[in-house]
Amino acid sequence: MHGVWPLTAERGDDGEVSIGGVAVGELARAHGTPLWVVDEHDLRERCRQYREGFAGVDVAYASKAWCTVGLLQLVDEEGLLIDVASGGELHTALVAGVDPANVIFHGNNKSVAELARAVEVGVGRIVVDSFDELERVEAVAAEQGRRAAIWLRVTPGIDAHTHEYVRTGHDDSKFGFTLSLGLAEQAAVRAHELAHVDLLGLHAHIGSQIFGTDPFVANAEVMLELLARLRDEHGIALGELNLGGGMGIRYTHEDHPVEVARYGKAVLEAVDETCARLGLERPRLSVEPGRAIVGPSTVTVYEVGTIKRLPGLRTYVSVDGGMSDNIRPALYEAEHEVALASRGEEADREPMTVVGKHCESGDLVREHAPLPGDLRPGDLIVVAATGAYNDAMASNYNRLPRPGAVLVRDGRVRELVRRETMDDLVRRDVPLRSSRPG
Numbered sequence: 001m002h003g004v005w006p007l008t009a010e011r012g013d014d015g016e017v018s019i020g021g022v023a024v025g026e027l028a029r030a031h032g033t034p035l036w037v038v039d040e041h042d043l044r045e046r047c048r049q050y051r052e053g054f055a056g057v058d059v060a061y062a063s064k065a066w067c068t069v070g071l072l073q074l075v076d077e078e079g080l081l082i083d084v085a086s087g088g089e090l091h092t093a094l095v096a097g098v099d100p101a102n103v104i105f106h107g108n109n110k111s112v113a114e115l116a117r118a119v120e121v122g123v124g125r126i127v128v129d130s131f132d133e134l135e136r137v138e139a140v141a142a143e144q145g146r147r148a149a150i151w152l153r154v155t156p157g158i159d160a161h162t163h164e165y166v167r168t169g170h171d172d173s174k175f176g177f178t179l180s181l182g183l184a185e186q187a188a189v190r191a192h193e194l195a196h197v198d199l200l201g202l203h204a205h206i207g208s209q210i211f212g213t214d215p216f217v218a219n220a221e222v223m224l225e226l227l228a229r230l231r232d233e234h235g236i237a238l239g240e241l242n243l244g245g246g247m248g249i250r251y252t253h254e255d256h257p258v259e260v261a262r263y264g265k266a267v268l269e270a271v272d273e274t275c276a277r278l279g280l281e282r283p284r285l286s287v288e289p290g291r292a293i294v295g296p297s298t299v300t301v302y303e304v305g306t307i308k309r310l311p312g313l314r315t316y317v318s319v320d321g322g323m324s325d326n327i328r329p330a331l332y333e334a335e336h337e338v339a340l341a342s343r344g345e346e347a348d349r350e351p352m353t354v355v356g357k358h359c360e361s362g363d364l365v366r367e368h369a370p371l372p373g374d375l376r377p378g379d380l381i382v383v384a385a386t387g388a389y390n391d392a393m394a395s396n397y398n399r400l401p402r403p404g405a406v407l408v409r410d411g412r413v414r415e416l417v418r419r420e421t422m423d424d425l426v427r428r429d430v431p432l433r434s435s436r437p438g
């Protein structure tokens with residue numbers, strides 16, 4: 001099948017889709033629906049593509065895309081570092097057994113408690129996001145009698161759209177030190193004065209679902225120019241540069257992302273040219289893709305519940321999940337390819353509106369999904385590229401239990417995330433009186 005589908009997804013002679021050698025019908029019977037099915041081969045392959053495409057560069061997985069203990073163990077096995085953006089993601093990485101030295105800690109408002117844990121366990125780098133945080137890291141490290149290795153998050157004034165970018169004069173963002181306002185330089189000077197902080201480098205992330213190489217190249221150039229300016233004007237020599245994540249993936253057949261190797265080559269060539277021009281040594285580089293590592297590996301399996309045909313208007317297909325397991329269509333008008341998976345198509349395709357089961361008209365899975373006219377309740381459909389920012393953003397809206405996730409490979413199925421139960425749904429609730437049995 002490939003294209004938007006995981007690498008091992010294929011349609012059997014009977015038309016049923018299998019992934020990792022396991023038929024979706026079998027997975028649905030054993031684990032229920034909705035279900036996230038993760039193609040282990042696909043996921044490992046993408047980790048390898050990044051390591052090869054960015055040879056000599058540290059690749060960190062941005063765990064905000066999907067953060068579970070098993071997933072982090074797998075990505076860690078593939079030699080990627082782990083980027084976390086909260087104390088909860090850090091905790092997950094530690095429970096997964098990731099070496100804290102391989103963790104990069106982000107976030108625009110890390111609490112004292114989060115910073116204290118990060119310093120205590122010795123995370124590799126803390127990416128400081130503001131002046132307040134800089135002082136907070138210093139205080140936390142001083143209190144523990146330790147030193148914190150930090151980068152500064154810079155807002156480089158590059159506004160990346162999917163195909164182009166613009167260099168804006170100044171950048172209005174909640175993240176980082178705004179370059180055009182001189183804040184990045186001020187922060188570097190201040191960090192340099194602090195006794196318990198080791199300023200080692202800079203970081204800049206310019207956006208997500210970016211398809212061209214130009215914005216990344218521009219980001220590298222701007223950041224290297226800043227490194228040179230810090231050296232020349234302030235005597236601060238920094239040897240590390242993280243160029244962020246944001247590489248685009250295929251959600252639909254209309255998406256054409258850049259291959260990893262081409263992206264790596266473009267960035268590394270630009271880095272080397274710019275370093276030569278500025279008389280800089282190539283800094284130790286890192287990138288931190290999230291979506292591009294985990295997104296394409298996964299499909300969501302839903303069961304079709306009802307089909308409503310409104311002649312002259314549209315056909316609604318309701319499935320047994322929706323915005324609680326994939327908020328992206330409602331939040332960003334994102335589109336994901338959809339296909340019938342439990343059998344082959346026997347009728348011509350018609351555009352159908354696939355919706356979830358939530359009490360919200362915006363609870364969309366896919367508008368104009370080309371599905372066969374004989375689609376019926378009980379059919380299973382798969383939604384492509386749901387590994388990133390699906391479970392990570394899932395909720396219990398309408399008190400739907402969150403789905404489980406399984407990892408499939410060579411006919412073997414391993415549970416990655418347990419499906420929530422009805423009891424899980426009331427676990428946090430505190431009754432005001434003894435409840436009636438039932």
Ligand SMILES: Cc1ncc(COP(=O)(O)O)c(C=O)c1O
Binds near residue numbers: 207
């Ligand atoms: C600092 C940082 N790094 C990496 C990422 C990962 O982005 P993506 O999943 O699009 O690669 C993000 C996403 O928001 C981010 O904010």
